[in-house]
Amino acid sequence: MTYPDGFAHYPLYFSPDQQVALIDAVKAGTAQAPFYQPTMPRTGAPLSVVMSNFGPLGWVTDREGGYRYEATHPNTGVQWPDLPDLLSNLWREVTDWPEPPEACLINWYRDGAKMGMHIDRDEFDMNAPVVSVSLGDPAMFRIGGDARGGKTAGIKLFSGDVVVLSGPARRCYHGVSRVYYGQSALVPKGGRINLTMRFVGAPACGVTTKKAMI
Numbered sequence: 580m581t582y583p584d585g586f587a588h589y590p591l592y593f594s595p596d597q598q599v600a601l602i603d604a605v606k607a608g609t610a611q612a613p614f615y616q617p618t619m620p621r622t623g624a625p626l627s628v629v630m631s632n633f634g635p636l637g638w639v640t641d642r643e644g645g646y647r648y649e650a651t652h653p654n655t656g657v658q659w660p661d662l663p664d665l666l667s668n669l670w671r672e673v674t675d676w677p678e679p680p681e682a683c684l685i686n687w688y689r690d691g692a693k694m695g696m697h698i699d700r701d702e703f704d705m706n707a708p709v710v711s712v713s714l715g716d717p718a719m720f721r722i723g724g725d726a727r728g729g730k731t732a733g734i735k736l737f738s739g740d741v742v743v744l745s746g747p748a749r750r751c752y753h754g755v756s757r758v759y760y761g762q763s764a765l766v767p768k769g770g771r772i773n774l775t776m777r778f779v780g781a782p783a784c785g786v787t788t789k790k791a792m793i
């Protein structure tokens with residue numbers, strides 16, 4: 580299995596000092612918008628990661644509302660913190676998308692956490708790339724094709740690595756099959772932080788949930 584077209588991996592894109600700066604930004608951001616426990620639509624089962632967001636919109640999920648974008652934190656009702664400059668610069672450096680990202684999901688993988696295979700499909704404009712940053716413990720990232728259950732390729736992501744999904748890869752199944760917990764001291768309470776930037780492309784009427792359009 581090879582990587583799909585549009586998959587790009589930039590090993591150690593961020594220097595150790597920049598990684599510390601990113602973690603400081605996550606600390607400041609999550610002081611304003613604390614990590615919360617997302618749950619699956621319908622079943623209400625908790626995801627193994629905890630989440631927060633930067634940016635005008637944040638990706639959220641809970642039993643009642645399902646997968647969607649919201650301008651405010653689900654527990655506090657407060658706006659998400661601004662996207663740090665290091666991340667908006669990264670988006671400009673690795674994409675040619677004309678507009679800035681609207682959402683940056685902060686995933687915190689603690690011991691045993693992983694992320695099932697999925698396609699990022701809650702955005703209205705799925706032509707915009709997805710850019711993600713790995714910090715802290717390494718992880719096994721898997722990417723397959725556009726059908727669930729097909730063959731996948733694995734790539735071990737280390738702290739400071741950047742991944743871009745554009746073109747066909749943007750619509751491919753991907754996930755995190757394991758985190759090599761305890762290998763890095765970067766994340767204050769341990770584990771791995773993943774920062775995933777997306778352009779949502781919501782319609783002008785202010786609706787930010789795809790389901791609401793159907």
Ligand SMILES: O=C(O)CCC(=O)C(=O)O
Nearest residue numbers: 684686699720755773775
């Ligand atoms: O943690 C990662 O590297 C991937 C995260 C991801 O796919 C997502 O948040 O949609």
Ligand SMILES: [Fe+2]
Nearest residue numbers: 697698699753
């Ligand atoms: Fe994803």
